[in-house]
Amino acid sequence: MSSSANQSLKPLRIWPPIFLIALALILRSSPKLIKDAPDWLWIVAVFGPLVCGLIVLIWWFTCSRASGREKLLSLVGLALGVVILIVGLDSTMKGPGMMTLTIPMGILGFAATAILVSRWLDGKRILAIVAICVLSFAFSILLRNGGMWGNGAQDFRWRWTPTPEEAMLAARNAESADSIPQNTESVMSSGVPEWPGFRGPNRDGQQTGTTLSSDWKASPPRELWRIAVGPGWASFAAQGNRLFTQEQRGPDEFVVCYAADSGNELWTSPIGGRFDDPMGGPGPRATPELSNGRLYALSANGTLACVNAADGANLWKVDIAKIAEREPPMWGYASSPLVVDSLVIVHAGGAGDKGILAFDTASGELKWSASSGDHSYSSAQLSTLLGEEFVLMSTNLGLRLLDPETGNVRYFHDSKHSAYRTLQPQLLSSDAVLVQASGGPGTYRLNLTKSGDKISGEEGWNTTWLKSDFNGCVIHEDFLYGFNGSVMVCLDIKTGERKWRAGRYGKGQVLLLKDSGLLLVVSEQGQAILVRATPEKHEELASAQIFEGKAWSHPVVIGDRLYLRNAQEAVCFQLPTK
Numbered sequence: 001m002s003s004s005a006n007q008s009l010k011p012l013r014i015w016p017p018i019f020l021i022a023l024a025l026i027l028r029s030s031p032k033l034i035k036d037a038p039d040w041l042w043i044v045a046v047f048g049p050l051v052c053g054l055i056v057l058i059w060w061f062t063c064s065r066a067s068g069r070e071k072l073l074s075l076v077g078l079a080l081g082v083v084i085l086i087v088g089l090d091s092t093m094k095g096p097g098m099m100t101l102t103i104p105m106g107i108l109g110f111a112a113t114a115i116l117v118s119r120w121l122d123g124k125r126i127l128a129i130v131a132i133c134v135l136s137f138a139f140s141i142l143l144r145n146g147g148m149w150g151n152g153a154q155d156f157r158w159r160w161t162p163t164p165e166e167a168m169l170a171a172r173n174a175e176s177a178d179s180i181p182q183n184t185e186s187v188m189s190s191g192v193p194e195w196p197g198f199r200g201p202n203r204d205g206q207q208t209g210t211t212l213s214s215d216w217k218a219s220p221p222r223e224l225w226r227i228a229v230g231p232g233w234a235s236f237a238a239q240g241n242r243l244f245t246q247e248q249r250g251p252d253e254f255v256v257c258y259a260a261d262s263g264n265e266l267w268t269s270p271i272g273g274r275f276d277d278p279m280g281g282p283g284p285r286a287t288p289e290l291s292n293g294r295l296y297a298l299s300a301n302g303t304l305a306c307v308n309a310a311d312g313a314n315l316w317k318v319d320i321a322k323i324a325e326r327e328p329p330m331w332g333y334a335s336s337p338l339v340v341d342s343l344v345i346v347h348a349g350g351a352g353d354k355g356i357l358a359f360d361t362a363s364g365e366l367k368w369s370a371s372s373g374d375h376s377y378s379s380a381q382l383s384t385l386l387g388e389e390f391v392l393m394s395t396n397l398g399l400r401l402l403d404p405e406t407g408n409v410r411y412f413h414d415s416k417h418s419a420y421r422t423l424q425p426q427l428l429s430s431d432a433v434l435v436q437a438s439g440g441p442g443t444y445r446l447n448l449t450k451s452g453d454k455i456s457g458e459e460g461w462n463t464t465w466l467k468s469d470f471n472g473c474v475i476h477e478d479f480l481y482g483f484n485g486s487v488m489v490c491l492d493i494k495t496g497e498r499k500w501r502a503g504r505y506g507k508g509q510v511l512l513l514k515d516s517g518l519l520l521v522v523s524e525q526g527q528a529i530l531v532r533a534t535p536e537k538h539e540e541l542a543s544a545q546i547f548e549g550k551a552w553s554h555p556v557v558i559g560d561r562l563y564l565r566n567a568q569e570a571v572c573f574q575l576p577t578k
Contacts, residue, residue: 009067009125012118016059017111024052024108031151042152046100053107064114070126074110077130081106081137088141090159095278100154102140109136147281147567149550150469150486150507150524164549164568165282168228169250193239194558197289198336203381203424205474205511207557211578212516214530216542219576221528221562225263230254231567232283232300235554237290242266243563244295244309245570248274248283253299255288255307260561263572267312272299275332281567285334285377287554289344294361296344300332304346306364316364320357323366324350326374334377334422338391340404343367345391349374356380356393356400358407368407373397377422377470386431386450394421399435399446401455411455413446422470426480428493432460434473434480442467445496461496465489471505472554474512474519476533481510481519488521490535502538503531511555516578522564526551528573546571 026033027048031041061071085102093102110133117125146155146163157163162170192201199205213219230247237244243258253272258265276282288297294315295307302321307314321328326349335347343358355372359365373395381392382404390401390410398415402408415435426434428445436443445460465484466473473482479499480491488503488510506524512533513520518541519531526547532539547566556563562573 009070009121010065011121012114013059013063013065014115014118016063017056017115020052020056020059021108021111021115024049024104027052046096046152049104049108050099053104053111056107056111060110060114066126070129073126073130074133077110077133080130081134084134084138085140088138090141090144092145092276092278093140093143096148097140097143097145097154097156097278100152101143101156102137105139106133106137109133145278147277147550148279150552155550164228165231165248165250168230168568171228193237193290195236195238195556196291196339197237198235198287198379199424199472199554200556202383203338203379204426205472205509205554206514207511207520208514210515210557210559212513212518212557212560213576213578214516214518214532214541215576216530216544221544221573221575224261224561224572224574226569226571227258227263227265228568229256229565229570230283231281232285233280233552233567234284234565235287236556236563236565237288237295238556238558238563239290239309242309243570244288244290245565246271246284246286246288246297246299248276250274253284253301253303255295255297255305255312257309257312258570260563260572263570269305269307269312269314271297271305271307271314271317272301272303275300275328277331280331283567285332286336286379289337289339291339291344291361296337296339296361298333298335298337298346300328300334302328302333302348304337304344304359304364306344306361318359318364318366320346320348323357324348324354326350326354329375329377331377334379336379338380338382340382340391343404345380345404347372347376347378347380347393347395349376349395355395356391356402356407370400370402370407370409372400373421375420377420378424381424383425383427383433384430385427385433386448386455392425392433394423394425394435396421399425399433410453411448411457413457415444423468423472426473426475428475434493436466436468436473445493463491463496463498465498465501466491469507470552471507471509474510476512476514476517476519479533479535481512481531481533483508483510486524488531488538490538492535499535500538503529503540505529507552509552509554511557513557520555520557520562522546522551522555524551526566528555528562528564544573546573 113132230249234246252270254268286298305317338345345358356370376395378394399413401411423436433446442464443466444462471483489501490499508523511520521529529543530541551566
């Protein structure tokens with residue numbers, strides 16, 4: 001740059017970028033700085049620095065005192081940074097990774113350098129600013145995103161480190177087929193499965209039949225086995241000595257059968273391709289349903305498959321996304337199949353009458369379809385209300401009660417929700433249902449009446465103290481235990497009155513140990529915690545660390561055995577009994 005051009009340079013006005021960088025750091029740290037921070041604050045932490053970065057650009061081009069030549073060269077530097085990202089960025093970093101790290105880091109690196117060299121009055125100033133800006137953008141090329149936590153934090157890791165899925169597949173490939181442990185004595189019991197699928201026999205998250213001890217100091221849970229599994233957020237179905245789940249393994253999604261007493265793999269059955277979401281990570285979201293020796297599993301991409309529970313042989317497959325004429329939802333199909341007599345029912349979210357689909361369990365033939373909302377991560381549920389059995393389905397448009405045999409909508413409660421519904425409706429009594437929304441308007445009691453064949457509904461109490469995301473709730477002796485964001489709450493189901501609010505467990509899950517009067521909470525951070533099921537106060541009785549990584553899947557307890565998995569491992573613990 002010529003001396004005359006250098007003489008035209010002015011010191012940069014630096015108080016705006018100093019303020020914006022400080023504000024960005026405060027916003028990013030806000031969930032940690034504020035005690036009992038509301039869950040919506042994660043949106044501020046994620047998008048606040050991005051907005052600050054955009055304001056930095058406005059400062060630079062309007063009131064920074066930078067010369068026209070510097071502004072032009074900075075555009076070249078920003079364009080170079082974008083090209084580097086397009087060419088080199090790992091696919092998992094696109095989307096949330098770019099918004100939360102790459103773009104803010106690149107622009108704020110640009111601003112920090114401008115502050116440091118603001119008094120340089122020669123061509124080195126813009127060269128330093130552009131160089132650090134490009135390097136700040138390029139840093140993200142070294143990273144991969146392992147997905148988002150419930151509070152919006154990203155799980156960034158070095159790109160060259162193998163993922164748990166890659167490590168598991170490499171270990172499996174290193175073994176010959178003959179060396180993979182098998183348990184030929186693992187047989188299915190006859191009769192009804194102990195745990196047929198998602199959240200247990202009634203999809204209400206309750207365990208009965210064995211009274212468990214809360215004294216984990218005297219008799220701590222004993223780990224029986226721990227195995228590596230493919231990613232996904234399915235839970236387990238179980239019968240006899242067999243456990244069934246769904247996993248992503250490379251390009252294919254599988255239904256997998258394990259021996260419950262050893263964790264040995266018995267068989268695998270491919271049911272779909274790969275689904276990978278940068279927020280939730282790769283793999284299936286739904287849990288298989290077990291009925292009459294058959295497994296019904298829905299892949300994240302929309303393949304509904306029926307496989308033989310004895311050996312994994314595929315019996316039939318249908319593509320519900322094709323039938324419903326829609327693309328998979330943002331976080332994949334998450335509706336766990338429901339078997340009612342000779343029908344298997346799933347939510348598909350298609351337009352018109354292609355919202356809920358029912359297929360013949362033997363052949364996969366479509367038997368009926370019904371209208372529904374287009375957006376839901378909830379599952380169909382069979383419940384008895386007003387002396388009749390209905391299939392309950394909660395979507396973004398509201399709650400439907402359907403005739404399980406014909407699919408006729410017997411009642412629809414219109415309660416639109418702009419976001420999504422993930423949670424199961426809860427029966428409060430023989431004529432009342434709890435309807436929940438993920439955030440937004442909160443939760444309300446729906447009172448139902450019947451006159452002849454006509455069903456009517458009226459909203460009772462409404463509360464914003466139970467604004468769950470995807471963490472469920474349970475009911476015990478007229479009191480509900482669930483989550484307000486990441487904090488546990490207890491509500492009176494008759495009045496909606498809050499009894500207590502305590503215990504920060506992230507986006508964890510809860511299982512009612514009914515005969516023991518206990519709540520088994522699995523925190524998002526991988527802890528198992530026993531909480532007394534009482535409205536008097538929040539009382540933690542015991543805890544144990546189960547996983548190091550994120551835990552979102554629903555726990556399963558059969559007898560004295562706890563079966564739990566996350567996106568990396570599956571474990572079995574023997575729990576102490578009374």
